[in-house]
Amino acid sequence: xxxxxxxxxxxxxxxxxxxxxxxxxxxxxxxxxxxxxxxxxxxxxxxxxxxxxxxxxxxxxxxxxxxxxxxxxxxxxxxxxxxxxxxxxxxxxxxxxxxxxxxxxxxxxxxx
Amino acid sequence: xxxxxxxxxxxxxxxxxxxxxxxxxxxxxxxxxxxxxxxxxxxxxxxxxxxxxxxxxxxxxxxxxxxxxxxxxxxxxxxxxxxxxxxxxxxxxxxxxxxxxxxxxxxxxxxxxxx
Numbered sequence: 001x002x003x004x005x006x007x008x009x010x011x012x013x014x015x016x017x018x019x020x021x022x023x024x025x026x027x028x029x030x031x032x033x034x035x036x037x038x039x040x041x042x043x044x045x046x047x048x049x050x051x052x053x054x055x056x057x058x059x060x061x062x063x064x065x066x067x068x069x070x071x072x073x074x075x076x077x078x079x080x081x082x083x084x085x086x087x088x089x090x091x092x093x094x095x096x097x098x099x100x101x102x103x104x105x106x107x108x109x110x111x112x
Numbered sequence: 113x114x115x116x117x118x119x120x121x122x123x124x125x126x127x128x129x130x131x132x133x134x135x136x137x138x139x140x141x142x143x144x145x146x147x148x149x150x151x152x153x154x155x156x157x158x159x160x161x162x163x164x165x166x167x168x169x170x171x172x173x174x175x176x177x178x179x180x181x182x183x184x185x186x187x188x189x190x191x192x193x194x195x196x197x198x199x200x201x202x203x204x205x206x207x208x209x210x211x212x213x214x215x216x217x218x219x220x221x222x223x224x225x226x227x
Contacts, residue, residue, distance in 0.1 A: 004154070036216075036218075041220070042220060043115070043116065043203070043217075043218035043219050043220045043221065044203065044205075044216075044218035045217075045218065046215050046216065049215075089154065089155070091155075098143070098160065098162075098214075099157055099160070100155070100157070100216070102154035102155040102156075103154050104152065104153055104154045105152075105153075105154060
């Protein structure tokens with residue numbers, strides 16, 4: 001079946017530190033991959049996506065590369081800010097249907 | 113509207129009571145989803161509406177849960193005879209159309225607490 005596993009949180013970093021949030025998946029075929037972010041008090045919103053192997057999604061300084069060989073879609077940012085504090089969700093969508101399969105979310109805390 | 117609107121934002125109810133949660137999607141969005149987010153868990157799919165097609169109810173956890181979407185717009189999720197395990201954040205999302213790459217727009221959710 002399809003599943004998403006992401007690193008447990010909370011992840012606590014100092015401002016300007018390098019960020020990696022790991023995400024691995026299990027899927028049949030070639031799903032689309034997503035990172036969604038939930039800022040405090042706000043709704044979930046799409047951060048970035050990749051639809052095929054070796055694609056790199058990027059937005060707001062965040063990047064993630066679709067790695068078919070390692071079934072991974074790790075989220076990275078070179079220098080985090082306090083405003084990046086949020087919960088980050090990795091998700092996949094099988095191309096055969098419309099459903100999103102979600103990871104459990106990783107809470108990120110950035111300290112000034 | 114400008115975004116997906118959900119009401120109420122918080123609902124506290126007693127075990128055994130019925131609750132209704134409302135979702136007003138973005139105008140023009142034909143696809144509407146309900147998810148449940150429990151503490152420390154990923155999002156759990158509940159139900160999906162696409163235009164005038166029959167909804168996909170495969171994610172509803174029991175027959176106490178039901179949802180409808182009137183006129184292809186506003187949706188109501190109803191939970192009958194609430195139980196404590198129903199406590200969670202209920203999220204609604206909409207998108208322009210069905211498709212695995214369509215961007216979902218989420219509401220802020222309804223925090224349901226069953227005492």
